[in-house]
Amino acid sequence: MDFVNNKSQQEVFGNIKTVKVSENGIYLPEKVDTIFLRNVFHHLPQRDEYFKNIGKFLKKDGKIVVIDYKKKGFSFTGIFGHYTSEQNMMDIMERAGFFVGEKLDFLPEQSFIIFKK
Numbered sequence: 001m002d003f004v005n006n007k008s009q010q011e012v013f014g015n016i017k018t019v020k021v022s023e024n025g026i027y028l029p030e031k032v033d034t035i036f037l038r039n040v041f042h043h044l045p046q047r048d049e050y051f052k053n054i055g056k057f058l059k060k061d062g063k064i065v066v067i068d069y070k071k072k073g074f075s076f077t078g079i080f081g082h083y084t085s086e087q088n089m090m091d092i093m094e095r096a097g098f099f100v101g102e103k104l105d106f107l108p109e110q111s112f113i114i115f116k117k
Contacts (some may be wrong), residue, residue: 028057034065039110041068042084051096055117063101063114064093086111 019026035054044050051064052086076096089111090100096114106112 026054026057031057031059031062033059033062035062036065038067039069039088041066047092049096051093051098055097059107060117062099062117064092065113067107067110067112068117069110084111086113089113 005047016048019028035058042072060109066089068089069087086103090113093099098117100113101116102114104112104114
């Protein structure tokens, strides 16, 4: 969170606000264009409900950007379940009312998917 705050100030991006949330959901004072989650999807309980709830905070054309680890055999992420398969992520997000807007593949060990309402 500090890294993003510092970097956005250095680059003079005035439209980035970081929010630390609990695993049970978030509250935002206003609707936003983008909700960005990095390497937390696999930690969330009751993901269907979680994303249904945070979807309420998106503007009409808003999106949820998710980066999460892919399963990588005999590694920390594979052994301890610190990953979410792309198919599982897409199924959960579809049940929560989202569809894949774009999938990017430049991260070799992570999925990068942009979901839209």
